[in-house]
Amino acid sequence: MSKAKWVWLTPLLLAAYALAYVSWVPPHVMLVQAYPMNATHFTAYVNNTTVYIVQAGLSFHGSSAEEQAVMQYLYSQCRYMAVDVLNATQISETEQLWTADVYCTSDGSMWLWLRWLPLRFTAYSGYVQFTNATNATVITPVGTFVNYIPAGWYLDPLTKTVFKIPEANITLLAYVASLSAQLKALKAELDKSKADANQTASLIAKLEAQLTALEAQRRALEEALRQRESEAAALQANLRAAQAENERLRSQLAQLKAENDHLKTQLASMNQTLAGLNDQLTSLKAQLALQTSGGEEGIDPLMYVLFAALAGVAAAFAIYKKKKAEE
Numbered sequence: 001m002s003k004a005k006w007v008w009l010t011p012l013l014l015a016a017y018a019l020a021y022v023s024w025v026p027p028h029v030m031l032v033q034a035y036p037m038n039a040t041h042f043t044a045y046v047n048n049t050t051v052y053i054v055q056a057g058l059s060f061h062g063s064s065a066e067e068q069a070v071m072q073y074l075y076s077q078c079r080y081m082a083v084d085v086l087n088a089t090q091i092s093e094t095e096q097l098w099t100a101d102v103y104c105t106s107d108g109s110m111w112l113w114l115r116w117l118p119l120r121f122t123a124y125s126g127y128v129q130f131t132n133a134t135n136a137t138v139i140t141p142v143g144t145f146v147n148y149i150p151a152g153w154y155l156d157p158l159t160k161t162v163f164k165i166p167e168a169n170i171t172l173l174a175y176v177a178s179l180s181a182q183l184k185a186l187k188a189e190l191d192k193s194k195a196d197a198n199q200t201a202s203l204i205a206k207l208e209a210q211l212t213a214l215e216a217q218r219r220a221l222e223e224a225l226r227q228r229e230s231e232a233a234a235l236q237a238n239l240r241a242a243q244a245e246n247e248r249l250r251s252q253l254a255q256l257k258a259e260n261d262h263l264k265t266q267l268a269s270m271n272q273t274l275a276g277l278n279d280q281l282t283s284l285k286a287q288l289a290l291q292t293s294g295g296e297e298g299i300d301p302l303m304y305v306l307f308a309a310l311a312g313v314a315a316a317f318a319i320y321k322k323k324k325a326e327e
Helices: 003-018 064-077 114-119 170-195 201-293 302-326
Strands: 021-023 030-032 034-036 041-046 049-055 080-092 095-105 130-140 143-150 152-156 161-165
Touching: 034 064, 049 114, 064 095, 095 114, 114 143, 130 161, 161 201, 170 201, 201 302
Parallel strands: 021 130, 049 095
Antiparallel strands: 021 152, 030 080, 034 041, 041 049, 080 095, 130 143, 152 161
16 A cells, blocks of 8 residues: 555554444443432432432532532532442331432433542542553543543443553553544555546455455453443342342341240240249149148149149240251
8 A cells, every 4th residue: 555545554554443432331230310419419219118329438528618619519410310329228117328320411411420529529529440541541520631641441442442441451442442543444445446546456356355354353351341230230230139138138037036036035945934834833743742741632724734833834845956956
């Protein structure tokens, strides 16, 4: 290819490399219709329950004037919201508190992760992680960052791939962008070559072969990126399920401990009753011995009542031991 042809290809390649990533929302979040209550909390109505939503790891320590400015910003940014629930607490029968990663957008073109608010308002406090991403540029509602960018979810507008930084392979993404830029440039060259009557058929065939090869590489890399994000979302879902099962088992263990304590209390009461009945039995035996020695005949009917009570206590004790054996 001649030097003159590369002159017009160069601006196309530079434009492709300059294309920035856009702050985005993770693919596994839940969309909700929520409204700002104050600088840190939102409210929503979900399944007949009032839900209060707060961004994990974020707090506000500003004045009333600062809070008013923040509220205006949230009203403008949070027209649509999505949440990744980390913990849900039941406040009452009709109220819940969700601690979550909260994402807002005004028009769907980019998303704001509320954990980034300390980057815009000094009244907020919270940990924001930054990571090195050489030659990468990201655009967010709180600013544009180059090379050293905040950790979070982003969208590659060129490949339509959603990825997480720092987990994503930025080098691989840049390579995909490079291939896409070359592909675009080769398509333009191919179109020009076809329009040029003096272009040889061999050059056209060569460009078409290069175009096909690059297209196949681009599709394979895009599919690999999508598969990785899908696997990450599945692992997060499994982790949440395991945490929920763990909470259920903890609740069941607490219930069993409470039942065990109750049975221990019943056993202590039964032992006390049995001891009292044994004392009465001893006393009655002594009276019976005196009556017999005195020449009196017959058995006091109270003895039958006492034997029945002892039988009842023994049966209750046997039921308790059986239940303890089944635990």
